[in-house]
Amino acid sequence: MAQGVKLLVSGDYACWTRPEMKAERVSYDVMTPSGARGILEAIYWKPQIRWIIDKIHVFNPIRFTNVRRNEVASKIPVGNIKSAMNGGGKVLALYADQDRQQRATLLLTNVRYGIEAHFEVIDSRERDGSITSDPAAKHLDTFNRRVKKGQCFHRPYLGTREFAADFHPVEGDWPVCPEELHGVRELGFMLHDIDFTDNMTPRFFRARMVDGVIDVAGCLNQTGGALA
Amino acid sequence: MQNRYDFIYLFDVKDGNPNGDPDAGNLPRVDAETGHGLVTDVCLKRKVRNFVELAKGENAEGYKIYVREKAVLNRKHEEAYKQFDLKPESKKLPKKVEDAKKVTGFMLSNFFDIRTFGAVMTTEINCGQVRGPVQLTFGRSIDPVISSEHALTRMAVTNEKDLEKERTMGRKFTIPYGLYCSHGFISAPLAEQTGFSDDDLELFWKSLEQMFDHDRSAARGEMSARGLLVFKHNDRLGNTSAHALFDRVTIDRVDPSEPVRNFSGYRVRFDGVPVDEIVSPGGETDLGNGVTLMRRF
Numbered sequence: 001m002a003q004g005v006k007l008l009v010s011g012d013y014a015c016w017t018r019p020e021m022k023a024e025r026v027s028y029d030v031m032t033p034s035g036a037r038g039i040l041e042a043i044y045w046k047p048q049i050r051w052i053i054d055k056i057h058v059f060n061p062i063r064f065t066n067v068r069r070n071e072v073a074s075k076i077p078v079g080n081i082k083s084a085m086n087g088g089g090k091v092l093a094l095y096a097d098q099d100r101q102q103r104a105t106l107l108l109t110n111v112r113y114g115i116e117a118h119f120e121v122i123d124s125r126e127r128d129g130s131i132t133s134d135p136a137a138k139h140l141d142t143f144n145r146r147v148k149k150g151q152c153f154h155r156p157y158l159g160t161r162e163f164a165a166d167f168h169p170v171e172g173d174w175p176v177c178p179e180e181l182h183g184v185r186e187l188g189f190m191l192h193d194i195d196f197t198d199n200m201t202p203r204f205f206r207a208r209m210v211d212g213v214i215d216v217a218g219c220l221n222q223t224g225g226a227l228a
Numbered sequence: 229m230q231n232r233y234d235f236i237y238l239f240d241v242k243d244g245n246p247n248g249d250p251d252a253g254n255l256p257r258v259d260a261e262t263g264h265g266l267v268t269d270v271c272l273k274r275k276v277r278n279f280v281e282l283a284k285g286e287n288a289e290g291y292k293i294y295v296r297e298k299a300v301l302n303r304k305h306e307e308a309y310k311q312f313d314l315k316p317e318s319k320k321l322p323k324k325v326e327d328a329k330k331v332t333g334f335m336l337s338n339f340f341d342i343r344t345f346g347a348v349m350t351t352e353i354n355c356g357q358v359r360g361p362v363q364l365t366f367g368r369s370i371d372p373v374i375s376s377e378h379a380l381t382r383m384a385v386t387n388e389k390d391l392e393k394e395r396t397m398g399r400k401f402t403i404p405y406g407l408y409c410s411h412g413f414i415s416a417p418l419a420e421q422t423g424f425s426d427d428d429l430e431l432f433w434k435s436l437e438q439m440f441d442h443d444r445s446a447a448r449g450e451m452s453a454r455g456l457l458v459f460k461h462n463d464r465l466g467n468t469s470a471h472a473l474f475d476r477v478t479i480d481r482v483d484p485s486e487p488v489r490n491f492s493g494y495r496v497r498f499d500g501v502p503v504d505e506i507v508s509p510g511g512e513t514d515l516g517n518g519v520t521l522m523r524r525f
Contacts, residue, residue, distance in 0.1 A: 013366070065260060068251040069268055072295060076349040081331045092338070093296045096274070102250050109261065150469025154415035155363050162269035164365050164413060166471040 004054070005119075005143055006170040009039055010112040013065075014158030015105055019191060019202060025105040027159065029062050030209065033216050034193040035159055036115045042156035043167065044143040048126075048135065049119040056214045057114030059175045068104040072096055111158060114174050144169070177212030185209040192216070192226040201228050229361075229426050232461040233414040234470040236477055237272075237436055237453070239367070240407045240491055244449015245375075246367075247271045248401075255401050256375045263372030265406045269364040272410060277341050279439040280431060284340070291431075294339040294347065332358060336423050343422045344432060361419035362432065367410035370479050370494065373403045402449055405489045411474060416464035433458070433524050454491050456524040457503070459515075467518035477503070 016028040016035050033053040040051045072094055084092050124135045132138050146152065147169045156165040187207035195201045203226035205219050220226060239246075247267040248254035257266040277293045284291035332349060335342050336358065346360030380398040385391060414429070433456065440451040457477060461467045478497050481488055488494060496503045503523070507513040512522040 012368075063261075066251065067257070067266075067268065068249065069270055070250065071270070076294070076335070076347055078328075078331055078349060081335055081349070085331070085334050092335075093292070093294055096295050096297045104251065109259075146465065149467065150472060151463065151465035151467075152415070153465065154359065154361070154418045155413035155470070157363070161359075161363050162365055164363060164411060164470075166469070168469070 005040075005115075005117055005140070005147075007040065007043075007115045007117075007147060008112070008168040008170050008175075009115065009156065009158070009165045010060075010168075011158045011163055011165045013107050013109055013163040014111045015107040015163060016159045024103055025107075027064070027105075027107050028190055029108075029187055030058050030190075030207070030214060031056055031111075031113050031115075031158070032191045032193075033205075034191055036113075036117065037193065039115065039156040039158075039165060039167070040117055040143075042154050043152045044139070044146050045153070046139065048121055048123045049139050050122050051117055051119050053115065053117045054215075054217050055114075055116035056216060057116070057174055057177070058181055058209065058212045058214070059112040059114065059177060060110055061178055061180050063109045064106055065109050066104060066106055068102055070096070071101050071103050072099050073101045074099050107163070108158075112175070114170065181209070181212040183211070187214070189227075192220070195228075203228055229414075229416055229419040229424060229429060230464050232416050232464055232466040233412075233429075233458055234461075234466075234473055235412045235414075235456060235458040236474060237364075237367070237410045237412060238407060238455035238457075238479070238496070239410075239440065239451060239453045240405065241403055241448070242405050242450040242489070243402045244451060245401050245403065245447050246406065246408065246451060248447070256373065256403050256406075258373065258375070259368070263374075265369035265373035265403060265408060267367035267408055267410070269366055269410070272364055272367065273341075273345055275439040275443050276344075276432065276435045279435040279442055280340050282442055283431070283434070283438075290337060291340045292338050293341050294335070295341055340428065340431070343424045343428060346422070358422055359418055360422060361415045361424045363413045363415070365411045367408040369406040369408050371407075371481065371488065373406040375401050375403050377401055400447070404487075405493075407454065407479070407488070407491065407494050409479065411470075413470060437525050452491075453525065455496060455503075457498075458522040458524060460512075460520040460522055462518035462520075473519065 014027065014031070015025060016030070016032050017025045018028055033056065036053045036056055037051045045051070074094060080092060119139060121135050121139070124131045126132065147167065156167060157163055158165050185208070187209055189204045190207040192203045192205040195203055205226050206223045207214055207219055245256045246265070247257050249257040257268070258264070259266055274297065277295060278297060280291060281293045281296070335347065335349060342358060344360050344362045346358045348357050378400045380400055382396045382398055385393065385396060436456055437453050440453055443451070459473045476499050479494055482493055482495050498506045507521055507523040509523055509525050512520050515521050
């Protein structure tokens with residue numbers, strides 16, 4: 001059973017990193033369905049449900065800017081942690097100035113999106129094994145209540161955590177799409193989502209924006225589903 | 229920690245460069261479209277880490293810092309670095325989920341910065357990746373900033389062969405004055421996951437208050453923390469939207485026709501009333517609706 005929700009999100013910056021250009025991050029023009037899902041999950045998610053993004057609305061003109069930052073090159077090696085846990089003499093620390101990379105980010109500025117999504121109840125069981133009489137209504141109600149009150153599990157973000165997202169309930173109609181986004185815009189292959197059930201395989205779809213709206217479900221239908 | 233917090237952090241710079249842009253020859257970062265000054269989130273997080281390391285000592289139990297910077301450390305660290313090869317040597321992953329949990333738990337209980345900001349601990353398996361409860365945004369100046377370029381001369385040379393040449397010139401960039409504002413968010417559910425405690429929170433507030441006092445350098449000029457307004461929600465998920473709370477705080481110039489060179493040139497108001505009338509430094513006031521405004525300084 002499907003339940004639809006609407007959400008308006010905005011922020012000063014966003015970075016929906018293109019996987020093919022992630023060393024020096026370059027953002028997609030618009031929010032990815034996977035990014036939208038992350039925002040919904042930041043507000044409300046339970047293992048019983050799965051969010052599915054139907055449409056993404058773009059309300060602000062697409063503008064880019066560039067930021068270069070010092071970043072560390074390494075991730076934390078698990079082998080070293082294990083040896084430290086076992087009393088081995090490893091000093092666990094990363095020296096930022098010796099392990100430095102300067103990486104640029106081409107990011108979006110001043111963004112505002114509308115998310116249309118629904119969720120599927122994939123498992124109606126509660127943690128104690130009981131089944132609520134109407135699980136979908138419960139989840140929908142909780143989500144909407146949280147949005148209305150500005151509550152979230154953690155602060156949702158626009159691609160990366162430093163770009164925090166404001167979120168608002170949608171009352172009435174969507175805002176008006178600006179003139180320059182009118183028309184059909186082919187956005188090319190975009191990440192749809194990562195398939196976590198299949199060894200984290202990225203799935204792509206051919207995104208097309210019509211008058212500021214990306215009909216994710218429609219695009220998927222046209223290409224016969226998301227492509228690995 | 230059972231509350232959500234959203235906060236506004238104000239800091240200023242006088243005749244200094246708060247955060248150089250590596251893409252622009254170390255000029256102060258500026259939003260190219262609006263001319264507002266920027267300070268990245270990671271720049272502020274670096275200072276929090278440095279402060280905690282100074283305040284707690286470099287190897288304090290439970291308050292170690294994972295991502296270190298040598299500049300704040302003594303020589304011992306260099307020796308330690310040489311003694312233990314810290315370059316990642318293997319990409320081994322924990323085979324069992326329990327193992328991964330153990331490893332993550334060990335790091336969380338030892339390292340303050342991992343509990344606070346999170347960390348990526350493995351290369352392929354997600355379970356070793358931790359999201360920290362504290363999330364910071366870019367700091368942004370209230371008004372557009374102007375960076376001045378200063379040419380300097382140096383009376384000494386580096387290389388012997390340059391001895392006969394003319395003295396070398398250097399460059400330095402400063403912002404005469406800029407008041408910056410950064411927003412932050414602390415998620416109670418994520419704090420629960422990483423074990424970020426109320427004591428940790430207190431230390432975090434303290435670091436925001438004092439970190440610039442321990443980050444003096446030729447480049448920075450005079451930087452000071454000017455205000456920390458914390459919205460504490462009774463509900464762990466929050467009682468109202470963060471942006472609705474942030475929007476109640478306005479900062480503007482006392483005299484818009486004059487360039488500002490001091491913090492006193494700005495007015496911080498809450499609901500249009502000077503913030504001092506709402507809450508004094510160190511105090512707190514109930515905003516109703518389950519939200520308390522705490523003014524740390």
